[in-house]
Structure formats: C-alpha cells, structure tokens
Amino acid sequence: MPLCRLAGAGALTLLLLSSTVYAQSSTATGVSRAANPALSANVLYLVGKATRHDALDEPDERHAADADEHGAESPGARVQEFELRMTSFVDPHVKADLTLATHGVSETELEEAFVTTVGLPSNLALKAGKFLGSFGKHNPLHTHRYPFIERPMAHETLFGEEGLNEVGAEVSWLAPTDWYTEIVAGVYNGDNPALFSGEAEEDVAFLGRVRSLVDLNDATTFEVGASGLTGRHEELSARSNVVGADATLKWLPLEAQRHKALTLQIEYLRGDVGGATRHGGQVVARVRVTRRWWVQGSGDWLAGDDPTVRRVRGLIAYVPTEFQALRLQYGATFSGDEDTDHRVALQYNFTIGSHPAHAY
Amino acid sequence: MHRLMTAMAVCALCLVGVQAQAALRVVTTTPDLAALTRAVGGSHVDVYAIAKGSQDPHYVAAKPSYVRKVNRAQLLIYNGLELEVAWLPLLIQGARNRAITPGSAGLLDASLAVEKLEVPEGGVDRSQGDIHPQGNPHYLLDPRNGALVAGSVVERLRQLDPQHADDYDAALARFTSDLAQRTEEWEQRLSGAGPVSLIAFHRTWSYLAEWAGVHVANYIEEKPGIPAGPRHLVRLVDQMQAEGIRTVVLAHYNPTRSGKSLADRGKADLLVLPASVDAFDDVQEYVDLFERIVSALEAVRSGKP
Known part of the structure; x- marks a missing residue:
C-alpha cells in the first residue's frame, strides 16, 4: 500500500514537474519557439508531353547534359520544384530571407540567402547575399510566380538555367518624385556560367536598373524600366554585356480586386557575350476573367547567330484560392527549318505556411 | 542694403512660419x-x-x-x-x-x-x-x-x-x-423593435451585431474568404425558411451575385450596407456610417427595407 502510494505520488510529482518545466520560460530551458522564422513551402508538379525533346528549355548545350540527369527534359509526371522559404528579422536593423529549392527530387540548392536593411537614411535600401538580381521583370521571379511554365527563351539563353542569381549586393534608392521611381545599383561576384563562365576570384559584375511607374487612374498603372549588366567572361577573356528594357500596363479595378485583372507586358533583352550577340524578348497578356480563372497568352523569340526561334504559348489557370493553382499550357516552337515542336503541360502548385504578401 | 537685409529676414521668417504650419x-x-x-x-x-x-x-x-x-x-x-x-x-x-x-x-x-x-x-x-x-x-x-x-x-x-x-x-x-x-440615439432607435436575424456574406458585422443586437444566423461564405458552393446555398435557404430569416446582408464591396440568388430563393430582402466610410457619397464621416446602417436596420425591423 505505501509502495503504491509512493508510486502514485511519484507519478504525480513527475507529471507536475514536467508540466512546470513545459510552462517555464526559456530563461531556464534555453528552448524557445518565440523567435522562429516565418516558414512557407511551395511545391510545383508538372505533367507534360512534347513532340520534340531537344532544342527547348535548354538551348545552351552546356546544360543539356545536366538536364537529362535530373529529368528536366523527360516527359511524364514529375516534381518540378520544392521551395522552402524562411523569413525573419535578424535584429532591429536587418531582415533575412532564405530559400532552399529542390529541382526535381534529387538536387537541392540554396536558391537565395540575403539580408535587407530596415531604415537606412536618405531613401536607401541595401540587399546583400545571394539573390535573384534586379534585372528586368522576369529574372527576379521565383519559379512558382512565372507567368508561364518555362522562362522566356531569351532569359534562359542569356542568363542560363538558374537565371542571374549571384552573390553580391544591391543598393536601391527611391526617388523623391511624385511618381514612383527606383534606381538600383548592383555589384556581384560574377559566377553565372552563361555570362561569366563560373567562379573566378577577381571577376566582378555590375548591374544598373531604373524603373518608373505612373498611375494613369485609380485602376491602371504603367511602368517602364531599363537594365544593364556588365562583367568579364573568364573563359573567353572578353566582356559580357546585357541590356534590357521592359514596359508593363496593369489594370486592376478597385471594386473587383479579386475578380478582374489585366496585365500587358513586354520585355526585351540584348546580350553580347564574348562577341556573340543574341537578343530576344517576350510579350505577355494575362487576363483574370473571374475570381478563379485566368487566361494568358504570350509570344517570345530568340535571335542571333542561329536561326531565329519563335514560340507562342497559351495558358488557362484555375486558382481556387491564393494558396493553390492548376495551370494548363500549350506551346508551339518554330525554329528555322526544323519541325515545329508542340507541347502541352499541366502544372499544379500549392503554398503552405506563412501568408505571403502579394507583390504588385 | 539695409532694406535688402530686412526683406531677406522677413522672407526667412515667412519660411520658418510655413514650415511650422506644415x-x-x-x-x-x-x-x-x-x-x-x-x-x-x-x-x-x-x-x-x-x-x-x-x-x-x-x-x-x-x-x-x-x-x-x-x-x-x-x-x-x-x-x-x-x-x-x-x-x-x-x-x-x-x-x-x-x-x-x-x-x-x-x-x-x-x-x-x-x-x-x-x-x-x-x-x-x-x-x-x-x-x-x-x-x-x-x-x-x-x-x-x-x-x-x-x-x-x-x-x-x-x-x-x-x-x-x-x-x-x-x-x-x-x-x-x-x-x-x-x-445613445442610435441605440434608442435600434431598441424600438424586436430582434433581427439575418444572413451575411462575410464576418464583417460581428462587432456591429453585438452592439446593435442583431443576430447573424449564418454566412454566404462557407468559410472566411472561401466562396459558397451550391450545396451550402441550399442549406442556407433551408435555414432561412426554418428560422424565418427575411434579410440577406452584403457589405457594399461584396460581390452581389450569390447574395441576390440567395435572397431570391429564400424570398428574403437583399440589404447592402456600407462597411466603411466613403462607401457611398453620403457616408463621408464616421458618424454617417452608423446613421446609414441604423436607418437601414430600422427599416428592416419595420418590414420595409
């Protein structure tokens, strides 16, 4: 009996003790979740069928071999990308954003890891680390925010498979004008394989961008931007220069912000890599027809040394909530005298975790 | 020269004045x-x-x-x-x-x-x-x-x-x-009639309902931010008939289609209330908002919205 009572008391003590430990502040335990970063995860699945398996997606042959390995070209169903994002303030002065991305199921990379300053004087902001550079409209986008399933051919060719995503720093300045004007100056360690041929110790690349946006009325904005990038291509011992221009018209009626929208956008790039000039661009139209349905069309092209390649794409998206989307795309690619490539792809994506704010 | 100095000083004072007035x-x-x-x-x-x-x-x-x-x-x-x-x-x-x-x-x-x-x-x-x-x-x-x-x-x-x-x-x-x-005036006007029960679009009116003594029986949105499916609307019509609910309320910025169809099917009146200042031209001050809402609720209670 006393033993039983002892056991009971012991159990009670344990229970009390554990609940006390649990309730205690992290001062004693050192374990706290109060300052955990905000987490969100996004997954993209892709099912596709193409009439030709070459030439597209990987116009740069240096990457074609890699592409086969992680199945970027293979038809059928696959995980296109898994992205894990963490955001938190480091201290009162700096905010950090980290993104891990898995392309396919086997290759994980640190897609972005950067800090941004809070409250620098004189309308300045500093971003430093590894991040998608502020060149034009398409390059800064993460895969799940691409207007179409693949990137434009001009971006794919000039910036390579990963895009312009270097280690470096950007300073941006918000001009004190009535309309919105932002000027960005960037300096990177030129690692991009397509532009600078990989990691060299002393290769430095520079970026400049200016963009301006005016409100035409309560619902409509018009934005123009220009970007420039220069760096040394180590292998070719020559300079790589890319210039770009973009214009965007957006219509978003105040009374139906979730039901109607229209975006018209054009982006043009011209790259000179070791004496070889290539240029191209993309025209995009996106219409939100109802709360849940989007209809989109685009044309993009790439010209230069090889015969000009042209592509048209049409896309219908079903977006039941802002946290998931199902998109069906048809594309036709015309390249010189080769057969036309037709491809159909169905993409599904969802986001869980911290509520993302919606970039305009 | 002296005059110029005086003029400049006056100008400087004016500037300071303007700044203080900003x-x-x-x-x-x-x-x-x-x-x-x-x-x-x-x-x-x-x-x-x-x-x-x-x-x-x-x-x-x-x-x-x-x-x-x-x-x-x-x-x-x-x-x-x-x-x-x-x-x-x-x-x-x-x-x-x-x-x-x-x-x-x-x-x-x-x-x-x-x-x-x-x-x-x-x-x-x-x-x-x-x-x-x-x-x-x-x-x-x-x-x-x-x-x-x-x-x-x-x-x-x-x-x-x-x-x-x-x-x-x-x-x-x-x-x-x-x-x-x-x-106090609005509260007196609202207490004049019996309780009002209604179906709302979104959980916009919870604070208003508590203050005004209105009962929000259900929502057109199945869950906050999620549009209603057809089955949910059928359930709402049943509920309106069972509980004698005669009013469907939308905020001025809510989409009207589902509300209209529910009001038609449930033989109820559709009431569009301002949910914020500047909703309508005559709602420019904070008090205008409640004047308009209280008048609308009074009309519902007397059966003539």
Whole structure:
C-alpha cells in the first residue's frame, strides 16, 4: 500500500514537474519557439508531353547534359520544384530571407540567402547575399510566380538555367518624385556560367536598373524600366554585356480586386557575350476573367547567330484560392527549318505556411 | 542694403512660419481610420487613405504609388489583426522610411485600443479558410470602438506633434462627446423593435451585431474568404425558411451575385450596407456610417427595407 502510494505520488510529482518545466520560460530551458522564422513551402508538379525533346528549355548545350540527369527534359509526371522559404528579422536593423529549392527530387540548392536593411537614411535600401538580381521583370521571379511554365527563351539563353542569381549586393534608392521611381545599383561576384563562365576570384559584375511607374487612374498603372549588366567572361577573356528594357500596363479595378485583372507586358533583352550577340524578348497578356480563372497568352523569340526561334504559348489557370493553382499550357516552337515542336503541360502548385504578401 | 537685409529676414521668417504650419503627414490603411484621424487632427494633419471606400480592405494591391505615400508619411495608422497582411508589409518594406519602421512612434496599430471578438480558440489553420488568428478585424463597425481608436490616435499625435497637443485634446473631447450622444440615439432607435436575424456574406458585422443586437444566423461564405458552393446555398435557404430569416446582408464591396440568388430563393430582402466610410457619397464621416446602417436596420425591423 505505501509502495503504491509512493508510486502514485511519484507519478504525480513527475507529471507536475514536467508540466512546470513545459510552462517555464526559456530563461531556464534555453528552448524557445518565440523567435522562429516565418516558414512557407511551395511545391510545383508538372505533367507534360512534347513532340520534340531537344532544342527547348535548354538551348545552351552546356546544360543539356545536366538536364537529362535530373529529368528536366523527360516527359511524364514529375516534381518540378520544392521551395522552402524562411523569413525573419535578424535584429532591429536587418531582415533575412532564405530559400532552399529542390529541382526535381534529387538536387537541392540554396536558391537565395540575403539580408535587407530596415531604415537606412536618405531613401536607401541595401540587399546583400545571394539573390535573384534586379534585372528586368522576369529574372527576379521565383519559379512558382512565372507567368508561364518555362522562362522566356531569351532569359534562359542569356542568363542560363538558374537565371542571374549571384552573390553580391544591391543598393536601391527611391526617388523623391511624385511618381514612383527606383534606381538600383548592383555589384556581384560574377559566377553565372552563361555570362561569366563560373567562379573566378577577381571577376566582378555590375548591374544598373531604373524603373518608373505612373498611375494613369485609380485602376491602371504603367511602368517602364531599363537594365544593364556588365562583367568579364573568364573563359573567353572578353566582356559580357546585357541590356534590357521592359514596359508593363496593369489594370486592376478597385471594386473587383479579386475578380478582374489585366496585365500587358513586354520585355526585351540584348546580350553580347564574348562577341556573340543574341537578343530576344517576350510579350505577355494575362487576363483574370473571374475570381478563379485566368487566361494568358504570350509570344517570345530568340535571335542571333542561329536561326531565329519563335514560340507562342497559351495558358488557362484555375486558382481556387491564393494558396493553390492548376495551370494548363500549350506551346508551339518554330525554329528555322526544323519541325515545329508542340507541347502541352499541366502544372499544379500549392503554398503552405506563412501568408505571403502579394507583390504588385 | 539695409532694406535688402530686412526683406531677406522677413522672407526667412515667412519660411520658418510655413514650415511650422506644415501639417503632419498621416497615411492610414483604411478610409475609416482616415475619417477618425481627420476628426481629431483637424488642420494639423494631412491624411491619405490607401484603401478607397469602394475597396474591400482585405484585397488591396500593393501598388508602388502607395510605397511613395508611405515613404513620405510621418505617421502610418493601420487596422491590424491581419486585415492588411496581404499588402501592407510590402508597402512598409518598400517605403524605406525610418519614421514608420516597426516599433517606432510613427507606426500605430489601431487594434491595440479595442477588445477583440472571435479570437479563435485552439489551433488555427487554413482548413478554416482565411481566418484571422488574432480576432475579427472589423471592430470599427461598433461606434464605441471608434471612440477608443480616436483616443489612441490622439495619444500618438500628441507624441509626434506636442506643439498642438491642446488642440488634439479639445478635438477628441468634442468628437467623443458627440459620438457618445449619437450612439445613445442610435441605440434608442435600434431598441424600438424586436430582434433581427439575418444572413451575411462575410464576418464583417460581428462587432456591429453585438452592439446593435442583431443576430447573424449564418454566412454566404462557407468559410472566411472561401466562396459558397451550391450545396451550402441550399442549406442556407433551408435555414432561412426554418428560422424565418427575411434579410440577406452584403457589405457594399461584396460581390452581389450569390447574395441576390440567395435572397431570391429564400424570398428574403437583399440589404447592402456600407462597411466603411466613403462607401457611398453620403457616408463621408464616421458618424454617417452608423446613421446609414441604423436607418437601414430600422427599416428592416419595420418590414420595409
């Protein structure tokens, strides 16, 4: 009996003790979740069928071999990308954003890891680390925010498979004008394989961008931007220069912000890599027809040394909530005298975790 | 020469005078907060509201032109409780304005002044729809909360612009006593008839319902932010018939189609109420909002909406 009572008391003590430990502040335990970063995860699945398996997606042959390995070209169903994002303030002065991305199921990379300053004087902001550079409209986008399933051919060719995503720093300045004007100056360690041929110790690349946006009325904005990038291509011992221009018209009626929208956008790039000039661009139209349905069309092209390649794409998206989307795309690619490539792809994506704010 | 010096001195004094007269630049996220701030700030504040009266404040585009407004603000007042979570963080981040960074006197969360309703108990996740984990954000639809928020705005204006503290206090006293008097009148008018039961589109009216003694029996949205499916509408029609509900209420910015079809099928009246200041041309002040809502509810009670 006393033993039983002892056991009971012991159990009670344990229970009390554990609940006390649990309730205690992290001062004693050192374990706290109060300052955990905000987490969100996004997954993209892709099912596709193409009439030709070459030439597209990987116009740069240096990457074609890699592409086969992680199945970027293979038809059928696959995980296109898994992205894990963490955001938190480091201290009162700096905010950090980290993104891990898995392309396919086997290759994980640190897609972005950067800090941004809070409250620098004189309308300045500093971003430093590894991040998608502020060149034009398409390059800064993460895969799940691409207007179409693949990137434009001009971006794919000039910036390579990963895009312009270097280690470096950007300073941006918000001009004190009535309309919105932002000027960005960037300096990177030129690692991009397509532009600078990989990691060299002393290769430095520079970026400049200016963009301006005016409100035409309560619902409509018009934005123009220009970007420039220069760096040394180590292998070719020559300079790589890319210039770009973009214009965007957006219509978003105040009374139906979730039901109607229209975006018209054009982006043009011209790259000179070791004496070889290539240029191209993309025209995009996106219409939100109802709360849940989007209809989109685009044309993009790439010209230069090889015969000009042209592509048209049409896309219908079903977006039941802002946290998931199902998109069906048809594309036709015309390249010189080769057969036309037709491809159909169905993409599904969802986001869980911290509520993302919606970039305009 | 002497004359020139005098002229220059006068000019300099004029400039100083102009600077002293410059109003405090206040940006608010909603037109309600703008109306309250204007009421207590008078000519000492220059107020700009980001969301327009015709807009649902949950869904505002984070336009770069707003970034410029926030960039120049000396005080940014927001509704809080995650009402503006989809757009305000980008505006603050893009604005590069040291005066309004989190934790500074130039940033005011108006929700701190009020007692929250519908704070979810237990875990919150998205299976429940776009639920607000800190409580229902539509607290300004109770006039008593308007007085509390006006008080917290004045506290902040005094801190940022101590020179005009007395004016702010006087304006607040006028505003709150006028609002209290009107509130009492509205309450009398509302108590005139029996209880009203209605179907609403979204959980917009929880604070209003508690104050006005209105019973919101159900919502057209199946879950917050999630549009109704056909089965849900059928259930609502059954419920309306079973409970004798004769009114379907929409906020002025809600889509009308599902509400109209429900009202038709349930043989009920469709009532469109202003959910914020600037919803309609004759709702420009905070008190106009309640005048319009109370009149509409009175009409419902007397059976002629």
